[in-house]
Amino acid sequence: MSLLEVRNVAKRYGPVVALKSADLVVEPGEVHALLGANGAGKSTLVKVLTGVIRHDSGTIKVNGKDVRIGSPEGARRVGFAPVFQDPALLPDLTVAQNMRLTRTPIAGVREWLERMGLTVDLTEMTGNLPLPTLRMLDLARALARDPQLLMLDEITAALPSDLAEKVFTVMREWRDQGRSVLFISHRLAEVSAACDRASVLRDGRTVGTLVPKAGEEEKIVELMLGESRSKLAAEIEAEVDKVEAGPVGREVQLEVRDLLVGDDPGGVSFQLRTGEILGVAALEGQGQDRLFDYLAGERRPPSGEMLVAGRPFTPHHPYDAIRAGVVLVPADRVLALLPQRPIRENIAAPLFNRISRWGPINRGDERRRVQNAIDRLSIDTRAQRQARRLSGGNQQKLTIARWLAAGFTTMLCFDPTRGIDVGTKRQIYALLRELAEAGAAVLLFTSELPEIQLVCDRAVVVYRGKVTTEMPAADADEPALLRAAHGLGTVEAAA
Amino acid sequence: MTTVEGATAGRRRALEPRRVATRHGWTIGVYVLLLLLLIAYIWALAPVTFTSFDLKTIVIGALPLAFAAMAQAVIVISGGIDLSLGVMVAVINVSAASLMENQSFATSLLIAFGLMLLGVVIGTINGGLIVLTGVPDIVVTLAMSFVWGGVALLIMRTPGGGSPLEYQALGTGVFGIEWIPAGAVIIALVLALVWLPIRWRRPGFAIYAVGSNRDRAYLSGVNVATTRVLAYSIGGFFAAMGGLAATATTGIGTPYAGTFITLNSVAAVVLGGVSLAGGKGGVVGPVAAAFCLTLVPSIMVFQGIDPNYGQVIQGALIVIVVMIGGLVLLRERR
Numbered sequence: 001m002s003l004l005e006v007r008n009v010a011k012r013y014g015p016v017v018a019l020k021s022a023d024l025v026v027e028p029g030e031v032h033a034l035l036g037a038n039g040a041g042k043s044t045l046v047k048v049l050t051g052v053i054r055h056d057s058g059t060i061k062v063n064g065k066d067v068r069i070g071s072p073e074g075a076r077r078v079g080f081a082p083v084f085q086d087p088a089l090l091p092d093l094t095v096a097q098n099m100r101l102t103r104t105p106i107a108g109v110r111e112w113l114e115r116m117g118l119t120v121d122l123t124e125m126t127g128n129l130p131l132p133t134l135r136m137l138d139l140a141r142a143l144a145r146d147p148q149l150l151m152l153d154e155i156t157a158a159l160p161s162d163l164a165e166k167v168f169t170v171m172r173e174w175r176d177q178g179r180s181v182l183f184i185s186h187r188l189a190e191v192s193a194a195c196d197r198a199s200v201l202r203d204g205r206t207v208g209t210l211v212p213k214a215g216e217e218e219k220i221v222e223l224m225l226g227e228s229r230s231k232l233a234a235e236i237e238a239e240v241d242k243v244e245a246g247p248v249g250r251e252v253q254l255e256v257r258d259l260l261v262g263d264d265p266g267g268v269s270f271q272l273r274t275g276e277i278l279g280v281a282a283l284e285g286q287g288q289d290r291l292f293d294y295l296a297g298e299r300r301p302p303s304g305e306m307l308v309a310g311r312p313f314t315p316h317h318p319y320d321a322i323r324a325g326v327v328l329v330p331a332d333r334v335l336a337l338l339p340q341r342p343i344r345e346n347i348a349a350p351l352f353n354r355i356s357r358w359g360p361i362n363r364g365d366e367r368r369r370v371q372n373a374i375d376r377l378s379i380d381t382r383a384q385r386q387a388r389r390l391s392g393g394n395q396q397k398l399t400i401a402r403w404l405a406a407g408f409t410t411m412l413c414f415d416p417t418r419g420i421d422v423g424t425k426r427q428i429y430a431l432l433r434e435l436a437e438a439g440a441a442v443l444l445f446t447s448e449l450p451e452i453q454l455v456c457d458r459a460v461v462v463y464r465g466k467v468t469t470e471m472p473a474a475d476a477d478e479p480a481l482l483r484a485a486h487g488l489g490t491v492e493a494a495a
Numbered sequence: 496m497t498t499v500e501g502a503t504a505g506r507r508r509a510l511e512p513r514r515v516a517t518r519h520g521w522t523i524g525v526y527v528l529l530l531l532l533l534i535a536y537i538w539a540l541a542p543v544t545f546t547s548f549d550l551k552t553i554v555i556g557a558l559p560l561a562f563a564a565m566a567q568a569v570i571v572i573s574g575g576i577d578l579s580l581g582v583m584v585a586v587i588n589v590s591a592a593s594l595m596e597n598q599s600f601a602t603s604l605l606i607a608f609g610l611m612l613l614g615v616v617i618g619t620i621n622g623g624l625i626v627l628t629g630v631p632d633i634v635v636t637l638a639m640s641f642v643w644g645g646v647a648l649l650i651m652r653t654p655g656g657g658s659p660l661e662y663q664a665l666g667t668g669v670f671g672i673e674w675i676p677a678g679a680v681i682i683a684l685v686l687a688l689v690w691l692p693i694r695w696r697r698p699g700f701a702i703y704a705v706g707s708n709r710d711r712a713y714l715s716g717v718n719v720a721t722t723r724v725l726a727y728s729i730g731g732f733f734a735a736m737g738g739l740a741a742t743a744t745t746g747i748g749t750p751y752a753g754t755f756i757t758l759n760s761v762a763a764v765v766l767g768g769v770s771l772a773g774g775k776g777g778v779v780g781p782v783a784a785a786f787c788l789t790l791v792p793s794i795m796v797f798q799g800i801d802p803n804y805g806q807v808i809q810g811a812l813i814v815i816v817v818m819i820g821g822l823v824l825l826r827e828r829r
Contacts, residue, residue: 101704101712
């Protein structure tokens with residue numbers, strides 16, 4: 001009898017289908033990997049299994065019995081112990097108090113820490129401990145609960161290699177005792193080294209289960225990709241004529257040197273020229289968030305250099321970045337907009353600084369610039385009253401329109417088409433192309449890999465805080481990007 | 496053996512002086528401040544000598560606020576805030592004074608016990624409304640403050656009522672020797688018998704967890720809704736103690752007794768080292784802060800300064816202390 005049997009599990013969030021039909025069978029005594037590209041439904045399935053969300057339809061059987069998980073507490077009762085990417089320990093409690101909060105036997109935690117050769121002061125406030133320690137504590141806590149199924153979600157991310165090695169040792173021991181592990185990771189080398197079987201999700205469906213072998217990671221990638229390319233790529237291709245790349249300027253508009261964004265101490269380096277759209281491809285959590293935060297002035301980098309038009313660029317605040325002409329279009333549109341305010345005011349918001357500098361706000365100038373931006377983007381202005389009433393696509397256009405009116409030289413787009421319909425996507429691509437032709441430099445991170453070839457001139461792939469691959473758009477098809485994004489084709493110490 | 500970066504060896508080192516200083520530094524600081532204010536009080540009183548009677552007076556004056564501060568502390572630690580605490584104190588105060596008038600000591604104790612339960616019920620209603628409706632704590636409790644304020648006025652329109660002398664002695668008397676005011680003993684007892692057993696068990700950890708990070712608390716298997724309500728229920732109990740203390744110390748009931756208590760309880764919580772963002776701080780600090788806040792105006796009065804300056808100084812004190820605390824935290828983080 002299987003330990004865990006998931007059949008046809010589906011989950012939708014409003015109109016968005018996150019899981020269409022997920023199947024997963026985990027046998028007792030195996031390490032089972034769960035794989036899939038961004039948006040394939042991996043994290044949704046994990047959330048269902050850990051009781052963070054409830055699925056809409058389908059069945060989950062544990063040891064042959066139907067279960068309804070419902071809550072994290074429910075997951076614990078059926079014998080699942082998750083270790084999340086973000087350690088779920090409360091910072092304002094001591095380690096021991098955290099264990100008591102989750103009804104975990106402290107003796108068990110001590111024992112596991114000892115077996116892993118770690119010494120942690122259990123009376124220390126959890127908030128004072130470094131992230132790798134918290135991960136290991138979270139793991140020890142999960143193990144101490146003696147679960148049937150241990151779920152490890154990207155546990156090796158941000159772990160130094162000696163600790164990652166300990167995790168694998170524990171996983172093997174655990175399996176040899178007849179227990180099971182569900183292992184979620186982007187690092188295919190780890191998967192083939194440590195896992196007995198792997199299930200692959202694509203577009204919310206389980207597309208296959210296989211035995212991963214070292215050196216055969218390509219097979220997994222193929223399975224993640226589907227026959228040729230994902231459906232989205234086909235859709236976009238049908239609608240968008242490949243936007244012709246314009247000539248790329250000579251001057252380097254933005255340069256990043258050895259910027260520390262993740263695991264790799266060498267950091268990220270690349271150049272972005274005027275009139276160029278540079279695509280950034282990366283799986284979740286490879287350091288791209290921090291790269292964009294640093295460039296937009298939201299955080300200060302610990303080390304490395306940024307240059308704008310050849311001059312050192314050290315923004316202390318987004319205001320500094322905007323003044324230097326570096327503007328951000330984030331994935332979460334609500335962050336960028338004033339959701340309760342009218343459209344025109346939203347577009348004019350970044351203008352307030354300059355238009356009113358010499359006195360009261362110049363209404364005429366403001367209106368002209370705003371109307372210009374609306375016309376260029378064909379924003380549907382029927383819902384004039386409040387920006388939050390606009391559709392996601394129109395909201396995203398609005399965030400771009402603000403910068404059109406304010407003026408900029410470099411645009412940072414962080415996953416700008418997340419959750420946007422194909423028609424609007426097309427308009428946004430065309431707009432980015434147009435901006436580049438007018439001389440702007442655009443840095444585009446997107447989780448939709450096919451977009452890169454459609455929109456960009458060049459692509460860099462970031463893997464574990466480092467640019468591992470750089471290629472012209474012509475070569476940057478989805479399989480190539482996905483391979484590079486999983487760290488294949490680069491030297492990596494297999495676990 | 497590999498040691499995880501930042502982790503330290505050793506087992507129980509909870510009583511290591513440096514750790515006590517960093518973890519309970521703020522509370523210790525508040526007690527030092529209280530001591531300084533006491534010295535200032537004695538000095539302001541001169542040439543009259545400070546006697547056990549003066550100590551008793553201080554405790555009597557601060558008792559209701561001290562309980563309200565405890566109530567607010569528990570609620571704020573859980574991530575909430577209760578703007579109806581003051582009027583809850585008043586409701587219990589007038590209920591006690593009208594019920595206990597001309598009753599025997601035994602009956603009055605029974606009534607007191609019943610009113611403690613009433614406090615828990617009122618607190619649970621507040622918390623329940625917040626959790627069920629999803630309306631922000633501040634809105635619900637502000638609205639409820641009008642409701643309970645009206646109830647207090649319905650029970651007693653003008654100050655009045657009464658309570659047995661033996662009952663009053665619980666607030667105004669002494670415990671054994673002259674220098675131990677009974678009110679202080681009662682606070683210590685409530686802390687030791689009611690709060691600490693909760694604090695050091697799972698419900699207490701859950702209250703800190705929910706205030707610290709609601710999502711992670713949920714992922715840790717904490718019932719977030721129940722825990723939030725529990726914090727308000729405990730707050731209701733402490734508020735009831737405040738109302739009963741007001742009856743004991745004044746002997747009567749005053750429907751307006753709670754006017755200043757609500758905001759002063761928030762002030763005491765902040766001064767006492769509880770983070771308004773939740774999850775941090777304790778209950779012992781705010782009790783001392785409540786005493787500090789009542790001492791300041793008394794010192795002013797003895798010095799013949801317009802008591803209105805007292806408010807200015809009280810406010811300035813809070814701002815300065817909290818600012819210094821913030822600076823210290825900021826330096827530690829670097």
